[in-house]
Amino acid sequence: MQQVSRNDPAPSRLRYRIQRMMLTPVYRILLRVGLPLAVVAGGAALWLSSEDNRDWIAMTYADLEAMVHERPEFMVKLMAVDGASDALAEQVRARLAVNVPVSSFDLDLDALKTAAVALPAVKSAQVRVRQGGVLQVEVVERVPAVLWRDGGELRLVDDEGVTVGSAATRGAHPDLAVVVGDGADRAVSEAMALMEAAGPIKKRLRGLVRQGERRWDVVLDRGQTIMLPETGAVRALERAIAMDDAVDLLGRDLVTVDLRLPRRPTLRMTDYALEELWRIKEIQAGDTH
Numbered sequence: 001m002q003q004v005s006r007n008d009p010a011p012s013r014l015r016y017r018i019q020r021m022m023l024t025p026v027y028r029i030l031l032r033v034g035l036p037l038a039v040v041a042g043g044a045a046l047w048l049s050s051e052d053n054r055d056w057i058a059m060t061y062a063d064l065e066a067m068v069h070e071r072p073e074f075m076v077k078l079m080a081v082d083g084a085s086d087a088l089a090e091q092v093r094a095r096l097a098v099n100v101p102v103s104s105f106d107l108d109l110d111a112l113k114t115a116a117v118a119l120p121a122v123k124s125a126q127v128r129v130r131q132g133g134v135l136q137v138e139v140v141e142r143v144p145a146v147l148w149r150d151g152g153e154l155r156l157v158d159d160e161g162v163t164v165g166s167a168a169t170r171g172a173h174p175d176l177a178v179v180v181g182d183g184a185d186r187a188v189s190e191a192m193a194l195m196e197a198a199g200p201i202k203k204r205l206r207g208l209v210r211q212g213e214r215r216w217d218v219v220l221d222r223g224q225t226i227m228l229p230e231t232g233a234v235r236a237l238e239r240a241i242a243m244d245d246a247v248d249l250l251g252r253d254l255v256t257v258d259l260r261l262p263r264r265p266t267l268r269m270t271d272y273a274l275e276e277l278w279r280i281k282e283i284q285a286g287d288t289h
Contacts, residue, residue: 077133084139181210227258
């Protein structure tokens, strides 16, 4: 009998492996997504390999950026300084040096704030771009609390001991008390407490002198001085004022009221008062004999 040959329907080993591979999700994703991406990336890399093409992209991006930045709604046309005196406002404008009109994208608001706070008279500042193209600088100005005579110069110092500026003359700030001495600017808070306690004798107060960076002397008119201790200075001054109310202590011919030793206050009289005292004692001694 003649044998009949039949075709084997089974795939070859290679086709079988390819079919199995195509059934794998990873390979299907690579063929459907990865291969097109690779072709596109390769074409883009080939196109970007040309320097002219790269320059064209850079110029196009710069033009688009300029078009967006220079749109009217993004332009700053005015700078406003609020919360500051006229003189300080001019200093802030000069320090920030913003040339308007300028795009808001070209402004570094943090750097502008740092520059404003660097001014001695500025305690704090906030910088923002307000609607309508206004660069608004809100300033909290330091308020001078005392006049500090530092050598031959008069300096304005706030309640935190920060030097705000200089004063041309004492008469330009008659409402401020004068503090003198090394370290006086670092003890302004205590000086202000003493000035508040000295309310009853405020008209006679001429200033406070810092001694050895440790304690204060209260200087009054008529050349009188109240020497205060290192600690409890406010209480000692209040005690001196109480004695003045009781026996008119500061109305007498005294040069110094020394309260450095709270339990042993010492009074120093004027030369004329001493002479009168000795004269009275001599008269009394003569009458006795």
